[in-house]
Each structure stands twice: as C-alpha cells, then as structure tokens.
Amino acid sequence: MYFLNELNFVRKDAGFKARKDAVDIISEMGRVQVINIPLWGSLLSRLTNGSKLFHFLLTLNRTDVFLFNFPMPKPFWQVLTLARKLKGFKIVPLIHDIDALRGGHGKDPIRILSCDKIISHNKNMSLYLKNKSSKKIDISEIHAFDYYLPYESAPRLINDQQREVIFAGNLDRAKCGFIYTLEDVDNIKLFGVNYAGGSQNYMGSFDSQFPDAIRQPGIVFGLIWDGDSIETCSGSFGEYLKFNNPHKTSLYLSMGLPVLIWKEAAIASFIIDNNLGFGVSNIKEAMNIVNTISLEQYQLINSNVEIISKKIRQGYYLSKVVDEVIDDFSIH
Incomplete structure (x- = not known):
C-alpha cells in the first residue's frame, strides 16, 4: 500500500x-x-x-x-x-x-x-x-x-477551585456566532483564530503542534458546538456535526479535557459510550453540568479521558x- x-x-x-x-x-x-x-x-x-x-x-x-x-x-x-x-x-x-x-x-x-x-x-x-x-x-x-503529539505533557491538576469551559478553534462569527452571545459569561475561555469580539475571556491562539495552553487546571471541559444559537447547533455547520468527527474533539481529549457536546452530533455516542463527558441539548445545560458536577464524578470521567488521550496522542x-x-x- x-x-x-x-x-x-x-x-x-x-x-x-x-x-x-x-x-x-x-x-x-x-x-x-x-x-x-x-x-x-x-x-x-x-x-x-x-x-x-x-x-x-x-x-x-x-x-x-x-x-x-x-x-x-x-x-x-x-x-x-x-x-x-x-x-x-x-x-x-x-x-x-x-x-x-x-x-x-x-x-x-x-x-x-x-x-x-x-x-x-x-x-x-x-x-x-x-x-x-x-x-x-x-x-x-x-x-x-x-491528535498526534510525540511528547509528554505535565499532569493536569484536578481540583474544585476552578470550573471552566474551553472553546477552541475557528472563532469566526459565520461558524460559531453563539460565542459572541456569551461574552459576559466569566467561566468560558476562548482560544483560536478569527475572533472579532472584545471579551477578556479570549486567550489568543496557539500552535496546533503544541496545544498545552488549553490544558487548564480544575474542573474543565472542552465544548463542541457550532452555529449562531445557544439553544441548538444551527445552520450548515451545526448540521455538519450530525455526520463528521470535529477535530477539536480530539484536541480536547489529547489535552486530557472531558467533553461537552451537542447530543445530536455524530461523535456524541463515542463521548457518551466511553464516559468521556456529556451530550447536551443546549449551552445552559452544558454550563449547569460544569457548575454542579461533583469532584468525584469529574475525576472518574477524567480517568477515562486519560486512557483515550494516550491513544489519540499516539x-x-x-x-x-x-x-x-x-x-x-x-x-x-
């Protein structure tokens, strides 16, 4: 071959x-x-x-x-x-x-x-x-x-002192306009290119070969969401989630982050079946999980993520x- x-x-x-x-x-x-x-x-x-x-x-x-x-x-x-x-x-x-x-x-x-x-x-x-x-x-x-990464990352500190959602990728309004309605939400951090807002939660971009900037301590999830709406994934990009495997899913998992994903996304079954995070209907539900999940439940999910993380990185x-x-x- x-x-x-x-x-x-x-x-x-x-x-x-x-x-x-x-x-x-x-x-x-x-x-x-x-x-x-x-x-x-x-x-x-x-x-x-x-x-x-x-x-x-x-x-x-x-x-x-x-x-x-x-x-x-x-x-x-x-x-x-x-x-x-x-x-x-x-x-x-x-x-x-x-x-x-x-x-x-x-x-x-x-x-x-x-x-x-x-x-x-x-x-x-x-x-x-x-x-x-x-x-x-x-x-x-x-x-x-x-998400091939031929190097070792430092262990991620898990504690109950910090609860956040990471959203990384192309931040263009046409693709993920929903983030511009959440600029006043303190515990969402944005990473990526084409950001057109003014939120202090925008953390800049990073080299895709060295993405450890999103490997944040605490109870932290990576978010998979597309479109303009916080109620559902909308538009052509939202519809596409029903069929594709978003590469940012692999980014989050490679960095040891559990995932919050639209429950109708094709890869949601992979996340749920392997207990790597949660499928959600809307952003409110996602934020409620972040704010209320116990440290013990998060640690259990995180242990599963670490197993898959090693596979994805290799x-x-x-x-x-x-x-x-x-x-x-x-x-x-």
Whole structure:
C-alpha cells in the first residue's frame, strides 16, 4: 500500500493538522510506503507536481492500493482517476471533509463512492454514503481522529477551585456566532483564530503542534458546538456535526479535557459510550453540568479521558483503521 503525502508546509493553526498527523502516523507504521509529492501551492507548482504524481501512479499495477487524504486539491482528482483507469490500481480515500454535508454542491459523494474502499468518520457518515449508492460499498470507520503529539505533557491538576469551559478553534462569527452571545459569561475561555469580539475571556491562539495552553487546571471541559444559537447547533455547520468527527474533539481529549457536546452530533455516542463527558441539548445545560458536577464524578470521567488521550496522542485510531484496510485487501 502507498500513501500520498501532499503537504510541503506546516501551519500553526489546526487547518491541516489532521492531514499532517496522517503522514506522521502512517510513516511510523512501517506497513505503508509514503510518497511525498506536494500538491498545494501556485499554479506552476501544481502543474509540475501533477505531472510527478501522474508518472508515479503509472508505475502501479492492479494489485497496488493507493491511500490518500480526501478531498484532494484541484485538479488532482482528475489526475488520479485517469491513472487508475489506465493501470487498474485500487484507491482508498481517508475522508477529512465532505463539502456536500456542510451546504456545498460539489461532487464529493460521487467521487468517494467511486473508490474501492472508504475510510469514513463514523456510522452516520457511512450511512449517508451508503444511502447515496445503488451498490454495496466497502467502508471502514476511524471512530475518532487522532491528535498526534510525540511528547509528554505535565499532569493536569484536578481540583474544585476552578470550573471552566474551553472553546477552541475557528472563532469566526459565520461558524460559531453563539460565542459572541456569551461574552459576559466569566467561566468560558476562548482560544483560536478569527475572533472579532472584545471579551477578556479570549486567550489568543496557539500552535496546533503544541496545544498545552488549553490544558487548564480544575474542573474543565472542552465544548463542541457550532452555529449562531445557544439553544441548538444551527445552520450548515451545526448540521455538519450530525455526520463528521470535529477535530477539536480530539484536541480536547489529547489535552486530557472531558467533553461537552451537542447530543445530536455524530461523535456524541463515542463521548457518551466511553464516559468521556456529556451530550447536551443546549449551552445552559452544558454550563449547569460544569457548575454542579461533583469532584468525584469529574475525576472518574477524567480517568477515562486519560486512557483515550494516550491513544489519540499516539495515533491509535488511524493506525487501527489502516491496518484493517491493509488486512482486508490482503484477504481479497
């Protein structure tokens, strides 16, 4: 099996963190050969590297499997499908986003369904794809994205002296307008980019490779919420939570933070089933949990989080699903 590393840069924000983690984790597995062909950049760069990609793909044969991050930058899907038509190798997308699920009108579902096997986020996304297909499709699920951090963090102090909610990520009003209605709530701390408010609770941004700034002491939860409303997750971004695994979930868990999440989100079942936090209907319910949970109950949840945190920081979930894909092709 081959895996395409299409990156040639590292960003401090989390925009490409999951893709970079995939490269690092798969490189360490030893079962997959990583091919480094950068696909982002100027038009000239894309033309040059598109040619390199095409020529590499022409060296593959019908028994080879090509794993790649999805979606691909333009115009490389066309390069991939032409080479596949000529050589007959197998293709497997590691799905990061499906634009059609967040209000877009692209061809993502059609492209995904044309692949030989699919790595989906969770059962909700898998069901969405199955309902789009008239034939049986082969899907494996990652269940949770890893947040690869090859270093040890200092233990987080758990006490009843500080009760807070952390909300980290893209703070643009269009994505999470609800935070701008909570600027007077003292025990919510905001971390991230594109903040347009004036709250003293905004703590700035951090390097996604070193996110320990959110590893706060006390009874602290990470919040998963999107949209304008504090009553429910609204709009296209809120709807998207019903299908995707938000990468910030993995960020929180990697930093040892239990999670408060909209109960209709696809990954809420992962949080609840593993006792890593709570599913909630609205922000009021979330804040009530923060303010009333006993130290003993929080410590129990936190002990479960620490177990999952170690797995996420080491690349457990991606390694497991890639091993599954390799074994499936070996059997067939």
